[in-house]
């Protein structure tokens with residue numbers, strides 16, 4: 330770690346190069362909400378998200394190979410194969426939320442998928458849809474249709490990525506639903522190995538890359554609380570914060586409740602506590 334070169338920062342994760350073929354992905358305990366990273370850490374969050382990703386990578390190997398090489402003893406760092414990442418975000422939506430809901434309300438479509446009329450916010454779609462987006466360097470990813478994504482990755486690769494992403498979503502969403510969690514949508518990232526084979530990278534089916542909803546508080550026409558950030562959102566809504574950085578510090582009680590939600594998600598889905 331000490332001699333690893335820092336090659337990238339996400340809002341709450343860091344990426345280092347170990348050598349030509351391997352990267353180290355480190356998940357911090359930072360939390361972001363309304364696109365702003367808050368000054369207060371959430372104990373165990375990085376290890377929970379790393380544990381969840383590791384769990385799903387192991388469970389989905391039969392669908393597609395992935396970049397994971399090994400989990401380090403700190404529980405928050407994973408060594409992974411360095412890939413040539415595809416220039417699209419691979420989003421699958423089973424429910425209408427976020428930008429999907431926004432686009433549907435404006436046009437009746439999401440990424441070129443024409444949907445039935447009269448759907449409500451958070452409603453389950455007739456079937457999951459693949460809704461790719463560009464990878465914005467700054468600002469927000471932009472939803473794109475099939476033709477625009479084909480321009481970026483080619484038709485054959487698009488078809489392969491779409492089928493693979495849908496298969497991964499079906500698998501994980503059915504698994505989660507049996508355990509009381511709705512996986513409303515998810516963002517996957519794929520890359521190619523040296524032989525041009527498709528490999529799943531980044532993080533998978535974590536609350537930072539997916540919308541997790543508690544199944545018992547979901548109903549069409551409302552916007553369910555996110556499984557993990559509900560206490561943070563509720564607290565922030567009691568302040569008159571303008572949702573611009575810097576965000577406010579969180580009270581101890583909110584930190585504790587939120588940390589417990591992450592551990593609850595890990596336990597519900599994997600049946601285990603984080604690796605100590």
Ligand code: Q0Z
Pocket residue numbers: 337338339342343344352354355396409410411412413414520530531
């Ligand atoms: C992932 C990201 C993060 C900042 C690049 N296996 C891989 N091979 C090549 N590149 C990547 C991966 Cl995972 C890769 N990102 C996203 C992660 C911090 C950006 F932890 N960027």
